[in-house]
Amino acid sequence: MVDAFDDVYFYSFVEVKNNNSRYYTYLEDNKSSYVSLLEYESDIPQKFDPWNKTQTEVLTVEEFESTTKDFVKKLSKDYSFYTKDAAKEAAEESVKSYKKSLKEKRTYVKTGNEYTLSIYDKDGKLQSRVTYKRMSK
Incomplete structure (x- = not known):
């Protein structure tokens, strides 16, 4: 997936191994790129359920x-x-976002070398849909 605004590009990709997936994002502009260190350096996996065609978070809120x-x-x-206050605020915002994601439903459809992930809020309203292409075997 690629989104662009004012010469800044947002990329995302997924690594899938044994029905587990890890999601990564990075930003790129004409001067530099930025990778989310939390996603890159920490293991925050998701799991595919091929029977129900869903994708779920693996970690508990506490983990x-x-x-x-x-x-x-x-x-x-x-x-x-990166002050202690900034670190505390970042952790609190991340946990809040993660709790919200646990209430979402994630479904996917696999077609050839692509899969489309749809995310629905707790009321069943579509929040986002993105299609990923397979880049390697």
Whole structure:
């Protein structure tokens, strides 16, 4: 998936192994790129259920919160601009977002070398739909 605005491009991709998936994003502009370190350095997997054609989060809220807190604590030690307050706020926002994602329903349709992921909110309203192409075997 690629979205663009004012020469800034947003890319996302999924790595799938043994019915487990990891989602990554990065931003790129004409000067540099940015990779989400939480996604890249932390294991926050999702699992495919081929029978029900759904994708679900694997970690409990507590596991996600622990992973996130450990990660932002590391960031605050490694980067002087990342204060303890900023780290705490980032962890809280991430956990809030994760809790919301647990209430969502994620379904997928696989067609050839592509799969389309649809995400519905707790009321069943479509929130997003994205199609990923297979890039390697």
